[in-house]
Amino acid sequence: MGGxxxxxxxxxxxxxxxxxxxxxxxxxxxxxxxxxxxxxxRGSGDEGxxxxxxxxxxxxxxxxxxPEDRGRLEALGHRGLQVVILQRAEDGRISYSKPxxxxxxxxxxxxxxxxxxxxxxxxxxxxxxLGLAFGWLCRRAPPGVAALTVVGFVALGALPxxxxxxxxxxxxxxxxxxxxxxxxxxxRPRTRGRAGRLDRLxxxxxxxxxxxxxxxxxxxxxxxxxxxAATVVAVLLAVGRPRRAALAAGATLLAxxxxxxxxxxxxxxxxxxxxxxxxxxxxxxxxAGDGAEEALAQxxxxxxxxxxxxxxxxxxAVSLYSAxxxxxxxxxxxxxxxxxAALLVFAGLRTGDRLAWLALAGATxxxxxxxxxxxxxxxxxEGFIGNRYFLxxxxxxxxxxxxxxxxxxxxxxGGCAAAVFGSALLSQWTAGELDPxxxxxxxxxxxxxxxxxxxxxxxxxxxxxxxSDEFVRFVDPWAQVGDWSFLLRSGDLPAELLxxxxxxxxxxxxxxxxxxxxxxxxxxxxxxRTVERLESRVGGVNGEVRFLPSAxxxxxxxWWEAGDPFYARTFRLSVRTPDGRPAQAELRYLGPxxxxxxxxxxxxxxxELPERASAGGVERIPLRVRNDGRxxxxxxxxxxxxxxxxxxxxxxxxxxxxxxxxxxPERVHPGRTTDAFVEIHWPEEPGRYRLVVDLVLEGVTWxxxxxxxxxxxxxxxxxxxxxxxxxxxxxERVTAATRPAAVGx
Numbered sequence: 071m072g073g074x075x076x077x078x079x080x081x082x083x084x085x086x087x088x089x090x091x092x093x094x095x096x097x098x099x100x101x102x103x104x105x106x107x108x109x110x111x112r113g114s115g116d117e118g119x120x121x122x123x124x125x126x127x128x129x130x131x132x133x134x135x136x137p138e139d140r141g142r143l144e145a146l147g148h149r150g151l152q153v154v155i156l157q158r159a160e161d162g163r164i165s166y167s168k169p170x171x172x173x174x175x176x177x178x179x180x181x182x183x184x185x186x187x188x189x190x191x192x193x194x195x196x197x198x199x200l201g202l203a204f205g206w207l208c209r210r211a212p213p214g215v216a217a218l219t220v221v222g223f224v225a226l227g228a229l230p231x232x233x234x235x236x237x238x239x240x241x242x243x244x245x246x247x248x249x250x251x252x253x254x255x256x257x258r259p260r261t262r263g264r265a266g267r268l269d270r271l272x273x274x275x276x277x278x279x280x281x282x283x284x285x286x287x288x289x290x291x292x293x294x295x296x297x298x299a300a301t302v303v304a305v306l307l308a309v310g311r312p313r314r315a316a317l318a319a320g321a322t323l324l325a326x327x328x329x330x331x332x333x334x335x336x337x338x339x340x341x342x343x344x345x346x347x348x349x350x351x352x353x354x355x356x357x358a359g360d361g362a363e364e365a366l367a368q369x370x371x372x373x374x375x376x377x378x379x380x381x382x383x384x385x386x387a388v389s390l391y392s393a394x395x396x397x398x399x400x401x402x403x404x405x406x407x408x409x410x411a412a413l414l415v416f417a418g419l420r421t422g423d424r425l426a427w428l429a430l431a432g433a434t435x436x437x438x439x440x441x442x443x444x445x446x447x448x449x450x451x452e453g454f455i456g457n458r459y460f461l462x463x464x465x466x467x468x469x470x471x472x473x474x475x476x477x478x479x480x481x482x483x484g485g486c487a488a489a490v491f492g493s494a495l496l497s498q499w500t501a502g503e504l505d506p507x508x509x510x511x512x513x514x515x516x517x518x519x520x521x522x523x524x525x526x527x528x529x530x531x532x533x534x535x536x537x538s539d540e541f542v543r544f545v546d547p548w549a550q551v552g553d554w555s556f557l558l559r560s561g562d563l564p565a566e567l568l569x570x571x572x573x574x575x576x577x578x579x580x581x582x583x584x585x586x587x588x589x590x591x592x593x594x595x596x597x598x599r600t601v602e603r604l605e606s607r608v609g610g611v612n613g614e615v616r617f618l619p620s621a622x623x624x625x626x627x628x629w630w631e632a633g634d635p636f637y638a639r640t641f642r643l644s645v646r647t648p649d650g651r652p653a654q655a656e657l658r659y660l661g662p663x664x665x666x667x668x669x670x671x672x673x674x675x676x677x678e679l680p681e682r683a684s685a686g687g688v689e690r691i692p693l694r695v696r697n698d699g700r701x702x703x704x705x706x707x708x709x710x711x712x713x714x715x716x717x718x719x720x721x722x723x724x725x726x727x728x729x730x731x732x733x734x735p736e737r738v739h740p741g742r743t744t745d746a747f748v749e750i751h752w753p754e755e756p757g758r759y760r761l762v763v764d765l766v767l768e769g770v771t772w773x774x775x776x777x778x779x780x781x782x783x784x785x786x787x788x789x790x791x792x793x794x795x796x797x798x799x800x801x802e803r804v805t806a807a808t809r810p811a812a813v814g815x
Contacts, residue, residue, distance in 0.1 A: 086214030088477055089221040092484055096225030099491050104234055106498045108506070116168065116453060118153045120237045123166040124188060127177030133336045135164045140356040152352045157345035158369050159338030164357050167347040169291050170333045172238035185236060192233045192240035199248040200224055203468060205268045206251045209260040211474050222480045223468050226487040227408035228456045238291050239458050245288040246298050247465035250429075253281030253302045253318045257309050257425055258472060275317055278306065282318035286325025288462060290333075294439055295462045301432025308424045385445060387626040387635065391525050392445040396437055396457060400512055400520040401529055402449040404437075407456025409486040411467055413479055418470030429470035436463035445525055446629045452530040453508045493517055504547035507531030513546040513563075524568055524638035527629035537708040538661025541570040541628065545640065554708045555769060559654045564594065564642035570628055571637050571661070577616045579660040581769050584611040584645070586653035593617040595641040603648075611655070612770075614665060658708055658769050666709070669767065670776040671698035675743060679761055679784040683752045691750060691763070695781060696743045703765070705733035710768045713748040720758040720785060727753060731768070752788050761786045 126132060126139055135156055143152050157167035166173070175195075179187035200220055207216035224230065232240040255272035271277050285299035299322045306315035330340050339345040348368040350356050355365035395402050404411050418426045440448035440459050450458040493515025501513045507530040511517070522545050523529065533544040533551045549565035550557040558565055569578070582591055587606040592599070597620035604611045622637035645655045676694035683689060693713075697703055703711035712731035719725040730751060738744045748763055764780035765773040774780040 083477065084214055085212070085218040085477055088480065089214065089218040092218070092480070093221045093225050095484075096221075096230060096487075099495075100230045100234070103231075103491070103495055103498060103511070106495065106502060107510070108502065116155070116451065117236045119155045119166055119168050120172060121180070121185065121188065122154050123168060123170065123173035124176045124180040124236075126166065127170075127173045128179075128181030133165045133170050133173060135166060135356070135358055137359045140358045143356065144352065153349060154351075154356075155347060155349050156357065157337070157339055157342055157347040158357075158366075159345060161338050163338040165337035165339070167339075167342045167345065169238070169329075169342055170336055171287055171291055171329055172241055174332075175241070188236045189234055192235075195241050195244040196224070196229075196233060199244040199251075199465075202248050202251045202268070203465075206255045206272065207474065208263065209255075209269065209272075210258060210262060210472060212262070215474050215476075218477065218480055219468070219471065219474045222410050222475070222483060223414065226410045226480075226483050229408070229461070229464070231455050232458070232461065235453075235455075237453075239461050242288055242291050242295065242462045243465060245284045245291070246295070246462045247468065249281040249284030249288060250298065250302055250465055250469045251281070252284065253278045253314075254305050254425060254469065255281075256314070257305065257311065275314070278314040278318040279321045282321030283325040285318070286322040286327075287329060289322065289326050290329045292459070292462065294436070294443075294459070297432060297436050297439065298462055298466065301428060301435070301466060304432070305425050305428045308428055384442070385627060388445040388525050389441050391624060391626055392441040392448055392523075393437075395521065395523045395525065396441055396448065396460075398520055399523045400517050401454075401509060401523055401526070402457045403520060404457060404460065406490055406516070406520065408464060409483050409490065411464065413475050413483050414467040414471055417473060417475050418467060421470060421472040423472065426470040426472065429466045433463045433466040433470075436460060436466075446527040449523075449526065452528045454530075455508065455511070490516055501547050505531045513548075518546075518563075518566075522566070522568060522640050524570070524624050524640065525626060525629075537659045538663055540659075540661045541568075541630075541636070542659060543568040543570075549643075554710055555656050555658045557654055557656050558643060558645045560644075560646045560652055562644070564592070564644035566640060566642050568638060568640050569659075571639070572634060573662060574622070574637055576662040577618050579663065580615050580617075580643075581658040581660060581665070582611065582613060582615055582655050583769055584653055584655035586611060586647050586651070586655070588648055589653060589655050590646050590648060591615050591655070591657075592644045592646070593619075593641060594644075595620045595639065596623065597621075614660075656769065660708065663709070665767070665770055666699075666701045667776075668700040669703070669709075669711075670765075670773045671700075672696060672765065672773065672777075672781075673698055674781050677763065677782045679763065679782050680786055681784070683750070683786050683788050685752060685756050685788050685790050686754045687752050689750045689752065690747045692745065692747050693763070693781065694743060694745050695765070697738045697740050700740055702740065703734060703738040705731075709770075711738075712766050712768055713746060714764065714766045715748060715750055716762045716764075717753060717786075718760045718762075720760055731766070752786075756788050756790050759786050759788055760784070 122139060122143060123133060125142060130136070130138055143154065146152055155167045156164055158164055176188050176191040179191040181187070183190060204216055204220045207219055229243060232243065252272065256277055260269055281302070282299070285302060289296040289299055303315050303319045306312070306318060333342070334340040346369045350365060350368060354368055355361045357365040397404055398406065415430065418430050437460060448457070448459060494511035497511050497514035497517065502510050505513065509529060509531045531547070535542045535551070537554065544551050544556070545566040545568055546563070548563045556565070580591070582589065582604055589604050589611045590601055591604065592601045598618070600617050602615040602617070604613045604615065619639050619641060622639045624638040625635050626638070627633070628636045643657070645653065647653045673696045674693070675696055677691070679691065680689065705712055712733060714731050715729040717727040717729065730749065732747065732749045734744060735746050736744060750761070753759065760783065762774070762780045762783040767773070772780070
């Protein structure tokens, strides 16, 4: 006895409805993130130049830099957009040093709506290109499926963020997409629905001509974008359309020459990056109006280069790491910032025709060009979200697709995009005030698990130091960084550091000070976790911790060196107390070096302490001291030596004042003598005080604690009546005092 069961189909979401939901969710997400990020007036990277260019076109009708341009920049106050890159032509004209196409097109929008007008222009340009792509996909797929593909392409990634960026990147993506669709759209014939006006454009000669012109404009905005135009021509040749290929190539060349000639007329320079150029801001002054002559000197310090005008120094190791970062890097990863890319590549491989293969090859060629030609700056400067140089090649992935992905695939990609967005929102919410740069989104959640770009020469918001002969970069904002030390707080996320060293092995040493009775310092890298415990001494916790790092998995040359490769290590440090109470600790990175034991020997040759002083006054006491140790003294090193003092109330010994630090006037090598001053700030309260003047190894110890006696000590009576300032030889050589960091034994 048999039977059959009929499967019941549950309700399914139509592709068009899913496209609408994903599009609205993406719009809401980016509006939310934009609201958390802050004012649109705050810019990054090249935004200041592009905005000023558009305003110059919209208000003055030119791209030259004059007194009116200077006045507009100075009127901005301190809102972060005063920095502009200018160029000087051979005929002496000063103009903005960026391709002028974006300013010409967006200038009228800026004139009407200001910064918002630029965003409207970016959105309109991208919307037109997406409309063309939608119409092209509808030739071979249902409208709902086509809409879902287009929405997934633009919404599930960082592309909408570039609409809010006052630069040419959104325009470049629009030119690439629209130009590619118009030029090669007729290669795949319509298989669904009725032909319309778009079909006549795509199948006729005007399609490749108009598409080629747009690709010519695209090439002018950034010369390597010419690879997109080359890909389009290669597709047309490969499918046996030589006439269309010739039309596209000719239109590309003609449009490129027209805008290049226009740029020459407006600025006196055909290629902006080949002119004499420099950056200007309110501190350097501007080369127009008052002080122009001084500002013009900046051009001698600037450089005139172009990515295609420089023969690359092939660095396989650096390019290999850059390729890794290109895919999954914290700041540039394609799969992180454009998660739809992986799905589009898979769909293109499934399509498998010549158009698909060549489009994918063109996108790959663009990526390879940047990671090989400029592996230290392949992502496009400091102001970026993801790889903005690749943005013009991203539309090639959409052109490769004929068998469009289904709903489930887009839902998976949407889930990945949601995780990335959630991390970005959390980071911006918690770290926005600590890091207001363009990279403020990359410090929490998913991003902290991704590899940090150790090959990058410029990332916005970075804090770089050079301590103990090693390069130290603070990757995230979870440490308060000073000139020679940094502060960690319990309860904060671990601070992440990148250390570049030419040492393959060796310990990392830190001097730690905290007012807490006990502190735990935790070190963690990709393989190892170590916790060091420090207990209180007189004046709080003060001591040295030593961590043995795991093997460096990144080894490559760094951007400031042309020689041997560096070992790059990224690790995290955090502090806490055993009982969970709040605490903070100051750390100094010593690198591989121990605290020197023979730095403390010295001989006092001249020092006369006062017997009376004026309450609340400041006195500069001259002295002469000789370095009898085996290591030099310097106040501008991580193991810094200062002059300082302590004042103890004779009647209340528990009341001790630790003085400000006075830097040494010079580096004092072993056997050398220095004449210096120690600056004393006398207490406001009169009384008898024991004054102790000494050298201090900052953050570690007073010299007297190691060799038995200070430079000098005596009892001083501090009175309310005025006391003449002490006179002495060389009193005009006064050094500035700095605030002390606590030290112990």
